[in-house]
Amino acid sequence: MKKSDISNISNAESVERAEESVRSSVQPSGKFGGKADRLFGADPAGLDESARGIAVLVIVGVAVGLLSGMFGIGGGTVIVPALVWLGLTQRNAAATSMLAIVPTSISGVISYATCGNVDWLAALLLFCGMFVGGQIGSWLLSRLPELVLRWIFVVFLVFVVVNQISFVPSRDRHIAMSALTGVCLALLGVVIGILAGLLGIGGGALAVPALSMLFGASDLIARGTSLLAMFPNSITTSVANLKRKLVHVKAALIIGLVAAVTAPFGTWIAGAVSPRVGSILFACYLCVLLIRSLFVAVKATRSARASS
Numbered sequence: 001m002k003k004s005d006i007s008n009i010s011n012a013e014s015v016e017r018a019e020e021s022v023r024s025s026v027q028p029s030g031k032f033g034g035k036a037d038r039l040f041g042a043d044p045a046g047l048d049e050s051a052r053g054i055a056v057l058v059i060v061g062v063a064v065g066l067l068s069g070m071f072g073i074g075g076g077t078v079i080v081p082a083l084v085w086l087g088l089t090q091r092n093a094a095a096t097s098m099l100a101i102v103p104t105s106i107s108g109v110i111s112y113a114t115c116g117n118v119d120w121l122a123a124l125l126l127f128c129g130m131f132v133g134g135q136i137g138s139w140l141l142s143r144l145p146e147l148v149l150r151w152i153f154v155v156f157l158v159f160v161v162v163n164q165i166s167f168v169p170s171r172d173r174h175i176a177m178s179a180l181t182g183v184c185l186a187l188l189g190v191v192i193g194i195l196a197g198l199l200g201i202g203g204g205a206l207a208v209p210a211l212s213m214l215f216g217a218s219d220l221i222a223r224g225t226s227l228l229a230m231f232p233n234s235i236t237t238s239v240a241n242l243k244r245k246l247v248h249v250k251a252a253l254i255i256g257l258v259a260a261v262t263a264p265f266g267t268w269i270a271g272a273v274s275p276r277v278g279s280i281l282f283a284c285y286l287c288v289l290l291i292r293s294l295f296v297a298v299k300a301t302r303s304a305r306a307s308s
Helices: 003-026 051-071 076-085 090-113 120-141 146-166 179-199 204-215 219-243 249-272 275-307
Strands: none
Touching (some): 051 076, 051 090, 051 204, 051 275, 076 090, 076 275, 090 120, 090 219, 090 249, 120 179, 120 204, 120 219, 146 179, 179 204, 179 219, 204 219, 219 249, 219 275
């Protein structure tokens, strides 16, 4: 073989190795990140998909299911910080959380509905508003800076904690429906939808206290109604997020399916404790999240100022 032939073969092999290196560098890292999902495209890069990361996702799913059943929330207040800790950006974590909430809320609704603790008309009106608000929130999510999203999350948690501490719902009250009540429920849904799409939460942390304080629902009816209004809004918002390629689909499915299994146990706990105990437990849980979120927001703010 001539020296020129050997040289050509060597150059061809070098080019092939370089092309392979480029292909691997643009693909997401992680156990499952090397291949693009056929339906939704490649998942966002950054998530720890090692055995430890998958174990964390399963644990988060268990916790989210219990909290969803207990408090009528989607669990975004747990999912978003966990996904950020595992390596996703705040934006991708919020979008992924919305998809995980879909199976979680469906399971919770079934548990509450079997006990008659769902107001179907109120949930429909809430969803109509949440549908509009969710699209606005998803649009804002793709445009607002990471630092702004973190501080919005902190302010939201402060608001909810204050409400939980200051108000104790009754267990035997129902929503008195009227034309004005229907309009107010729809407007409440718009506000909840914006926050849900923006922060990656189901909206239950705002819907549950609002339904009790403003519309007179019992604590259990407020939770069941919140979950029912939540899951169709989570679907529509997730579709918008998927189109913008913001969702880590595999992480969302792991968390959501595990949470759907454990949500009925949370519903059972909610019925076993008093409304006051339920409010205190929810407030304590939110305080822990608030402290952590505040710490992360302050740290991110200092880093932004140092780099500017």
